[in-house]
Amino acid sequence: MLRLIMTGLFFLMILLFFADLLLGSTHLAAGDVIKSLFGQGTPHGEIIVMQFRLPKALTAIIAGAAMSVSGLLMQTLFRNPLAGPDVLGVSSGAGLGVALTVLTITPLFSFAPGSQLQDWSLILAAWAGAGAVMMIIMAVSARMRDIMTVLIVGLLLASAISAVVSLLQYFSNEAELKTYVIWTMGNLGNMSYSQIRTLALATLAGMVLAFAMIKPLNAMLMGETFSRTVGVNMKMTRIILLAAASILAGSVTAFCGPLAFIGVAVPHIARIIFGTTDHRTLMPGVALSGAVILLISDMISTLPGGGQIIPVNTVTSLIGIPVVLWIIIGRTGLGRKF
Amino acid sequence: MRTGNVIAETVDLAIGYNARGKSTTVMDHLSLSAHRGELVALIGRNGTGKSTLLRTMVALQPPLHGSVRLQGQEINTLKSSGLPKIVSFTSTEPIALRNIKVREVVALGRFPYTNWIGSLTAGDERSVSDALGVTGLLALADRNIDNISDGERQRTLIARSLAQDTDLLVMDEPTAFLDLPSRYSIVAILRKLTREKDKCVIYSTHDLDTAVNEADRIWLMTETGISEGAPEDLMLSGMLAKAFESPLLSFSQAGGTFSFVREKLAPIALEGTGIVRKLTERALRRCGYRIEQDAALKVTVNVTAGNTEWILLNGLHKEHYTSLYNLISHLLAEGLD
Secondary structure (H helix, E strand, O other), X not given: OHHHHHHHHHHHHHHHHHHHHHOOOOOXXXXXXXXXXXXXXXXXXXXHHHHHHHHHHHHXXXXXXXXXXXXXXXXXHOOOOOOXXXXXXXXXXXXXXXXXXXXXXXXXXXXXXXXXXXXXXXXXHHHHHHXXXXXXXXXXXXXOOOHHHHHHHHHHHHHHHHHHHHHHHHOOOHHHHHHHHHHHOOOOOOOOHHHHHHHHHHXXXXXXXXXXXXXXXXXXXXXXXXXXXXXXXXXXXXXXXXXXXXXXXXXXXXXXOOOOOHHHHHHHHHHHHHOOOOHHHHHHXXXXXXXXXXXXXXXXXXXXXXXXXXXXXXXXXXXXXXXXXXXXXXXXXXXXXX | OOOOXXXXXXXXXXXXXXXXXXXXXXXEXXXXXXXXXXXXXXXXXXXXXXXXXXXXXXXXXXXXXXXXXXOOEEHHXXXXXXXXXXXXXXXXXXXXXXXXXXXXXXXXXXXXXXXXXXXXXXXXXXXXXXXXXXXXXXXHOOOEHHHOOHHHHHHHHHHHHHHOOOOEEEEOOOOOOOOHHHHHHHHHHHHHHHHHOOOEEEEEOOOHHHHHHHOOEEEEEEOOEXXXXXXXXXXXXXXXXXXXXXXXXXXXXXXXXXXXXXXOOEEEEEEOOHHHHHHHHHHHHHOOEEEOOOOOEEEEEEEEOOEEEEEEEEOOEEEXXXXXXXXXXXXXXXXXX
């Protein structure tokens, strides 16, 4: 049964991937899109498909999977059903890293704009920012068992970081400011294939760490005391989970901006779909669900045929907020259950 | 008394906490032992350090001094992969999950034996089913953990511990928050494990009744240290009474039970036989009377043709009652003594 749902979800992802290529703000005939993929389309179609739609669809899959798995890791790690990269300020931390890099280090790369070196420095800065916030949240979670307290601390952290970022904005020029503001709206487009490869590599690294932690994650569902008495090295496990969640959320945030509510909402959607908390099922399930939901969000955001684009964050928020509300006031109440 | 081999012992152990370079000793000079096939109940008043001792025995916190030996090996020389195959621990940690089945929780007990992703082999499945069977959970195996009663949830945790397949099971208050039948069913299961599977179970509890009636050995924790022995040993030595007695409680040495101390003790005579007499006596005691055959006040129990009535004789005045409640209400209302 679980296998069937998983397979179904996989084919849904493939289907949506092609649908995402077919649909866009500019109308293209389906035949033209398919021919373009093999370099046989019209010049107009080939540019739209190969330089805009294909990178965007690939990014949606990678970013959706990465943000969602990062959220799943954080929820189990902090034993908090409302944990997620954006909710707890981790995306803000990554954003601060990005902002600092763009304003201080990037001019050093002016000899080679858009180089791999620049991409990796951006990603490393985002990891560091995400990791720093993650460690603060971890320290707070260890002392405060109340999930609301942890959320408020995350909110305060995000506010403090945005204050620092505002300061940076004040000293930046108009073009930089516009780039930054657009970045905060979440953007799956504008990715070069070299950037996609970098993002894919970083995500793969994060996923390998995450999948390697499936067994200890399942023990952690039973609490820290149980985990320790069955032989889980909690210190090591925490460090790896923290690194994996930071790598996944940080990399995506560096390139696509702080994608709202994907990380917190998708794990819950997957728990409902699969009806389990077992990470052996949830880990691939959450990754697939995340890819599917971000593909859908992307399609909606391009308002097919409308000639306009709305920020993808608007769509993910509209999908994610009801889920979060449902967790807060729904049947779980404010308990620590998930 | 059986003399199985020693499975757990503490040698001049000091327990407590290390925080910021300062150590707080909760209790020291503890030399205790537990044997295979033995049910050991750890009792003591709140705050005497029962949890601290149990947590130290399963290496969740380090000893401040001395050592813990499990199956003859020093606990801190055991690898983190070896220890979980010797001892399992059930804490009072609540399960914060909804979407998990009883069987899945129990299967997590196989953690020390499974591969990197936690797949269950046929042998693992067998251990899980055994554990479910012994704890009477087979019928509930596919229910979600939040759809069962508190007692069943506690049994699930015991089954999880059992699935870990260790010779020593340590449990912190497995009967807390449970109703009376559930408490007895838990202790009965623990006892069965020691008898049928030759396990050693050490559990802490506030439930003196079951501990005194079912445990082979009691570790009694008081502020001054631990006394160990068969429950009856501790009754004889008066240690049990000393540990729990207060101005409000008195201990019956022979029965092993506690009862309230009554302040006012008025004499009353009682005539009657059988269970009715026993319960009447109990009711009168509860209301502050002591039975004395030549007292002026007298209750006669009269059982005729299945009907019970109580006759209260106060001098020449005679009154009939159809229930103990009526009799007692009258006695209390009139303040008779």
